[in-house]
Amino acid sequence: MWQAMRGLRQRLDHPWRMAALATLLSLLLLVLGSLGLALMQAREAEREALDARGERFLQRIEQVFGQLRQALDRLERQPLRQCDRTMQELLAQISFDHRFVQEAAFIDGDQHCSSRLQRPSTPPRRAADVQAPPHRYWLDTTAEPKGDLAALVLARGPFHVFAARAHLLDMVDLSDGADLYLIPRGSRWALPILGASQPWPLGQSATDDPEPDTLRTLGDRLLYRMAGDDPAYQLALVVPSASLHQRIHTTWHAWLPGCLPLALLIGASTYLLVRTRQSLERELQAALDHRELRVHYQPIFELASRRCIGAEALVRWRRPDGSPISPELFIPLAESTGQIRQITEHMLQQVLEELGELLREHPELYVSVNLAACDVCEPRVGLLAERLLARYRVSPAQIAFEITERGLLDLDSARSHLEGLRARGHRVLIDDFGTGYANLAYLQELPVDCLKIDRAFIAALPADAGGRGVAPHIIRMARDLQIKVIAEGIEHEEQARLLVLEGADYGQGWLFARPLTADQFRELIGRQSGELPAIRVA
Template sequence: MSPRLAQLRRALYRPWPLALLAFLFGALLFGLGGLWLANYQAQQAESERLQSQGQRFLQRIEQIFGQLQEALDKLDQQPLRGCDLAMVEALRQITFSHRFVYEAAFIGGNQRCSSSPKRSSFGPERPADIEGERQSYWLNTSAQPNDDLAALVVQRGYFRLSTARGHLADVVELPPGGSLLLVTRAGSKPLPILGPPQPWPPPEGWPPEQSLLVSASQLIYRMPTQSPDFDLLLFADRSALQQRLREGLMSWLPVAVLLALLLGVLTFHQVRYRQSLPGSLPAALRRRALRVRYQPIYDLASRRCVGAEALVRWRRADGKLLGPDHFIPMAESSGQIREITDYVLEQVLSQLGHFLGQNPDLYISINLAACDVAVPRIDELATRLLLQYRVNATQIAFEVTESGLADTQAAQGVLASLRARGHRVLIDDFGTGYSSLAYLQELPADVLKIDKSFVDALGHDAASSGVAPHIIRMAHELQLKVVAEGIEHEAQALFLAEQGAQCGQGWLFAKPLTARQFRHLVERQKA
């Protein structure tokens, strides 16, 4: 990372800048989400409103068509076929007995008569708007200046019927700029029923399987009818939709701001908490707030405790006990891991030095980081402390992970020096890295530790259950002892012992103990 990027990262990676960025990002994200949701809710509400209006129009049109069909059937059944007084009276009876029949007329040859001869609603003759198999249809929009024109005219044979505009307009009031159009399914010709004509099809196109189309200036609701010849279209302007959208945004805006503020507060506390770990780690070392726990190691044959692995924990000021996964990687990246290693070594000998002197068959293993085996440093400290507490070097072992052996040449020298002073060297978590048989032959090691993941796989994971026996055979070829980690079941312990593993550790035997609990465990074992 370049110096400028590192400087920028340090400048930004603070609680307040990151909290502000999180708040702005959350405001943008939740604001866009609120806008989408408000728009969706507004469209749904407008769709329901237009659907309700359209259904009332549709019901009225079906009622009108039903009465017109019934009236035409009656006229067809009566024998009169000429314009005389009897025919005029029959036409008037049809208008009197049918609510939605405004005018009835007979048109045959050169004869033409109507139930309302002085005020005809048919208008000038023109080709029919819809030509059906038996009937012809004419539609007149309410925007036309002649109020006497019928909204709908139907003709079958010699008879022609009309219905008034008021029979449609009294159902529901159209919104400002709205229109009700009939579109034939055979073509794309729009026929206005109420309101001004509208362009069809819309420039945006009509999405398939969608009833509501929101165009740049209008809302268009399409209603399939029971008739195979036409559909209904209800047009409305966007004013109602925009009003609903504004209302929805005003209701969702406080929620978006609150969620963004909550995100910023959480980010602030999270960053401050994470930053407090490296900041407070040196103080924790000075206050000796790190705690050492001991994971007992048992001989699998005799089931006796032969040692323990020293594990470090951090007791925070709030009382939480953090495991090494929370601060060891951070300490390795910051270079504070050396102080932790020295601290653990001092604590082990301070707590158990006298006890180890009384029990020369016990040993404690201490984990070393990559930087601990990169330079010859730890052996001098160990020698000084062993002399101070009068502990044999064979009772202090050192564990290194495969990932900590990246620099093999430097690690070989340090590990060889430790072995020369009498310490045992353990390769921890073996099998999870890149070690091979040839690689291990070059390392000065005494013990291989099988990773817990391979112990858990015994009898469960067919692909990995054979790794542990393979590691044991590899260790025997190199004349190394084997310690299995994470043993939790008796069957695992028995199987590993049968395969040749000498020792094991895990919750089957004991959980990590304090120094006092570990001493009591060994004393009860001796008793």
């Protein structure tokens, strides 16, 4: 599996191939992504259009209902309860005064008189479609769409008022084959403004009542349900999905032409990136072959006494033109190409070449070397260190290894090799502590001598000793686990003072010293041990 992945990577590790792959993949993603976006946008636009359409109808129906209720309330308030000439005149007056009241009637047992003298209307014989006491509503949905036929009946006691279908429909456009339903609260029936009533929810199981203001697909139709001001009923609009498909088509086709240039741009950027990466990789290889990588040593101090107790070896690379390249740039590259193994070996070798004698003379000093994840999972580094330490006659305790939490992803393998390093006498330090591993349980399982608190936590140290940052917690936890602590990136005296108060053991940072050449480091140690005249370290 690993071999196959490596083979695939090698085959693809070519600017043109990577660019072609990136173009194709991004084109595919952009086309699919734009389709998804077009779908979402078209649905939203369709929903808004249906909402506006339904809103117009709701407003009209509220207007009609309001006027009909007003007419009924007026009839209810007056004392007449007999079908006689006065009642007839009253009913005619009510119909005359209210634009939407096509007919007003008094129906009580055998008594039936209406504002319409010929062919007075009768309300449906079924129970009211909507019960909103004191009013009752019937929607006469079976009638043909003739403007003079009553489509809506409202009653209060014995009084009835009728509204013409034309007044309900003149505000809503149903020409595209759309259907409009009124859903009384709690009803299992949808009352169409036109046509026959249907079970509700439409085309769904009874338990699957759609949420108001959402768009649903029912086969080749769309269902939009909306609530109005009156909780007694809601509205459902059913339209053919053709208009949605048209919207998707239009939106998607507007975006499609942009996908190809964008994919080509991504392909071109990939080409440049891979080429730059490959040329950096070649340059790094040349630098390794010509042993151009250098080591700088950042001194580590005991915080309480301010004595230098060792140093961290940091790789330095300058191009032939003298321009420096940051390890933050080429170390991740070297980790991905495998060149990091060569870098680690080179560092170990150079540390002992440059400082072997100093370490022999000062057995209390140590130098720590950074390991990458792949170094932690192989016995190679331990074997090389053993050979070099024997050649330079330096004690294994004077070479420590720093591993980052990222290097501990394969915990089992890391544990066995770190135990091997410790068994040889090396110290193991966890670098950038707190930035890379979510589960700290590894601290109980791994053979660790020292935690290096990441400089981000030191930079965030509060200015007052009473304040609570992350660093004091790490220090306390390390003390409980009997692990030493080195604080990285100390830049201010205040931070050093605070760290001493919190109980940190060691520190490194620009406050004490920047990374030094081997000669500068030797000089620092010489001054400290009185072999050279002392000057203040800064």
